[in-house]
Amino acid sequence: MRIEEKLNTLADAAKYDVxxxxxxxxxxxxxxxxxxxxxxxICHSYTEDGRCVSLLKILLTxxxxxxxxxxxxxxxxxxxxxxxxxxxxxxxxxxxxxxNYIEGLFLSSGIFKNADYTMERLLQIVKKLRTEERFxxxxxxxxxxxxxxxxxxxxxxxxxxxxINLELPTADGLKQLAPExxxxxxxxxxxxxxxxxxxxxxxxxxxxxxxxxxxxxQSTQLVVGATGESDKDILYTADRFYRDYGLKRVYYSGYxxxxxxHRLPGIGSHxxxxxxxxxxxxxxxxxxYGFEVSELLNDDHPFLETAIDPKLSWALRHPQEFPVDVNxxxxxxxxxxxGIGVGSAQKIVQARKFGKLRFDQLRKIGVAxxxxxxxxxxxxxxxxxxxxxxxxxxxxxLATQARRFSPAQLTLF
Amino acid sequence: METxxxxxxxxxxxxxxxxxxxxxxxxxxxxGQDEYQPDLLGGQLEIYSDPGQAAxxxxxxxxxxxxxxxxxxxxxxxxxxxxGYQCLFDLSRCIFDCGGNVMEDFGNAHVxxxxxxxxxxxxxxxxxxxxxxxxKMADGLFVSVVEPDYNVLPLIRKHFADRYADQRWLIYDGxxxxxxxxxxxxxxxxxxxxxxxxxxxxxxxxxxxxxxxxEELYQRLWRGYFNHTNIPARKNTKLHIRHVPKRYWRYLTxxxxxxx
Numbered sequence: 001m002r003i004e005e006k007l008n009t010l011a012d013a014a015k016y017d018v019x020x021x022x023x024x025x026x027x028x029x030x031x032x033x034x035x036x037x038x039x040x041x042i043c044h045s046y047t048e049d050g051r052c053v054s055l056l057k058i059l060l061t062x063x064x065x066x067x068x069x070x071x072x073x074x075x076x077x078x079x080x081x082x083x084x085x086x087x088x089x090x091x092x093x094x095x096x097x098x099x100n101y102i103e104g105l106f107l108s109s110g111i112f113k114n115a116d117y118t119m120e121r122l123l124q125i126v127k128k129l130r131t132e133e134r135f136x137x138x139x140x141x142x143x144x145x146x147x148x149x150x151x152x153x154x155x156x157x158x159x160x161x162x163x164i165n166l167e168l169p170t171a172d173g174l175k176q177l178a179p180e181x182x183x184x185x186x187x188x189x190x191x192x193x194x195x196x197x198x199x200x201x202x203x204x205x206x207x208x209x210x211x212x213x214x215x216x217x218q219s220t221q222l223v224v225g226a227t228g229e230s231d232k233d234i235l236y237t238a239d240r241f242y243r244d245y246g247l248k249r250v251y252y253s254g255y256x257x258x259x260x261x262h263r264l265p266g267i268g269s270h271x272x273x274x275x276x277x278x279x280x281x282x283x284x285x286x287x288x289y290g291f292e293v294s295e296l297l298n299d300d301h302p303f304l305e306t307a308i309d310p311k312l313s314w315a316l317r318h319p320q321e322f323p324v325d326v327n328x329x330x331x332x333x334x335x336x337x338x339g340i341g342v343g344s345a346q347k348i349v350q351a352r353k354f355g356k357l358r359f360d361q362l363r364k365i366g367v368a369x370x371x372x373x374x375x376x377x378x379x380x381x382x383x384x385x386x387x388x389x390x391x392x393x394x395x396x397x398l399a400t401q402a403r404r405f406s407p408a409q410l411t412l413f
Numbered sequence: 414m415e416t417x418x419x420x421x422x423x424x425x426x427x428x429x430x431x432x433x434x435x436x437x438x439x440x441x442x443x444x445g446q447d448e449y450q451p452d453l454l455g456g457q458l459e460i461y462s463d464p465g466q467a468a469x470x471x472x473x474x475x476x477x478x479x480x481x482x483x484x485x486x487x488x489x490x491x492x493x494x495x496x497g498y499q500c501l502f503d504l505s506r507c508i509f510d511c512g513g514n515v516m517e518d519f520g521n522a523h524v525x526x527x528x529x530x531x532x533x534x535x536x537x538x539x540x541x542x543x544x545x546x547x548x549k550m551a552d553g554l555f556v557s558v559v560e561p562d563y564n565v566l567p568l569i570r571k572h573f574a575d576r577y578a579d580q581r582w583l584i585y586d587g588x589x590x591x592x593x594x595x596x597x598x599x600x601x602x603x604x605x606x607x608x609x610x611x612x613x614x615x616x617x618x619x620x621x622x623x624x625x626x627x628e629e630l631y632q633r634l635w636r637g638y639f640n641h642t643n644i645p646a647r648k649n650t651k652l653h654i655r656h657v658p659k660r661y662w663r664y665l666t667x668x669x670x671x672x673x
Binding site: 003004007008009011012014015016028029032033034035036042043044045046047048049050051052053056057092095096098099100101134254256270271273 | 542545546548549557577579627633634638639640641645646647652655657667
């Protein structure tokens with residue numbers, strides 16, 4: 001098979017993994033080697049679906065011994081199979097990198113023969129890149145579920161980020177669609193790497209030369225909309241993994257139908273892009289806005305609203321917390337106002353030292369007043385004749401943003 | 414009102430500031446040589462670019478606004494904007510007259526303009542770091558021809574020198590007719606006397622007989638990869654164009670069909 005066909009086949013097979021970040025690493029170029037990586041990462045291009053192309057994202061092979069119903073590379077699927085040789089992956093990475101096409105390599109694989117055999121190959125590639133080619137660009141390596149601890153730990157010495165996908169948010173869902181796999185198989189390597197990272201960080205305090213170990217941390221991916229789990233199931237799982245394994249990111253990937261299986265949405269049905277978006281918004285609220293997941297989703301509200309964003313939805317359910325006086329309230333509470341992001345909240349706290357803030361200043365700072373004004377109090381607020389009810393506020397906001405979020409206008413497809 | 418005409422260089426601009434204090438001028442209009450149109454009424458003064466004077470002004474600015482402030486000042490200068498030059502001149506006067514770091518005072522119109530211009534320049538710098546595409550030549554030199562909106566080559570120099578430390582490369586600004594050349598040790602600014610025909614070449618259309626043997630293969634592989642990593646079910650052209658504005662497509666190997 002020609003290299004071109006291999007690349008196309010194995011890029012096709014790898015693209016459903018949505019992680020593309022090349023950030024978090026700060027590897028320097030040493031002794032005139034090739035490449036480095038920045039804290040912020042660089043997106044070198046964007047595909048027509050609007051996703052960033054930062055890394056060469058490929059599978060080593062799409063041969064697989066498993067038969068997971070949601071996966072395009074499953075054993076029973078009648079597709080073209082291909083496999084790279086170790087040197088081919090190295091050459092592609094180096095040659096693409098030298099031409100400034102990419103920030104580095106994202107390497108994953110189907111499982112052929114067994115987990116250790118596959119992991120060993122992946123390890124050979126990253127080792128060769130780092131030691132023989134003296135490559136200091138970004139490497140994101142998938143951990144193969146079931147691989148031995150020794151191999152996984154060694155790979156951590158060469159990769160910037162490692163990840164292993166949970167795929168289905170619930171153990172039940174996984175059992176249904178991928179009976180040969182289990183959540184435990186995913187948790188074990190996450191735990192090994194997390195423990196090694198913690199241990200090495202402690203050693204780093206005592207000694208100067210401790211090897212870099214997965215400097216950009218770990219991540220995982222959850223498939224959304226393949227089985228009937230609720231948003232609550234998804235985000236509670238994510239929350240537990242953020243806590244237990246110190247993950248840098250959880251990615252949510254709207255399920256794109258790749259098989260005619262009665263257990264799954266049929267081919268041709270649209271991926272749930274809006275739901276995916278709401279999940280990411282909630283994820284951000286948990287990580288950067290000081291929200292507990294239980295405040296946003298609980299047994300009374302197991303699903304996120306699609307019409308409005310999760311912060312606004314929370315605010316409308318808690319009218320007793322508002323209005324917030326932006327000139328006196330603490331940072332934590334200002335962050336909770338719909339329409340105020342982290343950047344605006346910080347600017348508000350800085351700027352109010354020089355004088356009381358007015359609406360026009362808030363607008364310049366970058367606050368989305370169409371949402372925020374219902375929830376804040378500032379220097380030139382007028383006392384309303386009657387307080388609007390949450391239902392009225394919702395009506396009003398929906399009316400002003402109707403064009404952006406009404407399903408008919410959704411241009412995502 | 415006096416009109417100062419300077420040569421468009423940073424040295425020139427800083428010399429103008431020096432001259433202003435030396436001559437104790439009143440209101441001054443600063444214009445670049447290329448844009449100057451003689452005026453019947455007002456006096457005009459040709460500013461001589463004096464490196465010694467410029468260094469003194471630069472040092473004085475550094476003392477007041479620090480490294481961050483200087484970086485912003487320099488980035489705004491690279492924005493090559495007529496209003497920007499005037500703002501930088503007036504801002505320098507503010508800095509020397511008021512003392513202290515005025516760079517955070519966004520109520521000041523000059524500060525605001527300069528920082529907004531600096532931000533645009535930085536965005537272009539970041540785009541160049543992302544969108545430069547090198548073409549390997551037969552002699553092992555990696556070449557990229559770009560036409561950035563602003564004069565950002567001085568800002569991307571370090572990024573490329575750090576990253577591609579083990580290969581010789583050339584990034585050439587086709588609009589401003591100069592380039593950065595890294596010979597494996599040092600980066601230098603170079604001017605190249607292109608022939609008439611070569612000067613019109615854009616983006617990836619470098620003469621094919623000079624390309625390395627495997628260049629065509631890797632360009633084809635990259636284009637194939639780019640198309641196959643796309644998920645058609647998620648197509649979102651609007652978002653795509655927002656991230657990669659069309660004026661950059663001509664640099665991009667994956668967007669530019671090369672008929673080799």
